[in-house]
Amino acid sequence: MVEKVGIAGLGVIGAAVARRLTAGIEGMELVAVTSGGREKAERALAEMGAAAPVVSPEALADLCDIIVECAPTAAFMSIAEPAMRAGRQMVTVSAAALIEHMEVVDLARANGGRIIMATGALLGLDAVRAAALGEIYSVTMITRKPPKSLKGAPHLDKIGVDVMALVAPTLLFDGSAREGARGFPANVNVAAALALAGVGPDRTRLQIWADPTLERNTHTIKVDADSVRFEMTIENIPSIEKPGTGRVTALSVVAALQGLTSPLKIGS
16 A cells, blocks of 8 residues: 655755655655745756645645645644644644644544654654653753854844854753744754653753854753653754754654554654
């Protein structure tokens, strides 16, 4: 059986996933795409040799078994709602949008849909999920990024900081993952995913630093629980097209897709 796959959003992540599907992923076929920029999306699809049409979010939900959601945060519900009403599987890295719209989980439950949160640019989510079956005392995440990776975040306007003018590491935010997701919606899907895996967005603590000495987006998570205590750091290479998004993020989406049909699935 071949699963029909649709992609919502053909930016850095969506285009990378589309190329992989066009090259061939066993048991899957790219059948449709939705995008806010139809002409640009059609050109990109033609350049990669993909025959999939550009359709509306509602049509995407009708045509596809699996939807890869990698659209801008503001478009999340326009993709997720019709997909869940149609009972589809949706693979996403938009954890920051999800924690603001948890009603979509109820919609999935009511209609037989399923939301798969890909690992994205973080590590250790399996361990956090396992620890959450017991008692977790604290979860902290410290994000350090080159200034260009944080440029344009709403929180920067709020505090009046020009990150491109910084010459030393500067703490920009210290608070809950929920607050951080609102202030840095394009930058902290990793923190939101960590929150969903563990103690929730209000108990997960987050620090965000702009560090002009760095070339990689760096995330350190610290977890203290009744079953385990650990600290892990990951250094992600920023994508050229969008520095706030690590190159590994698109690869994690592809890995999540493969896990849906592979006879061997590694990790919980």
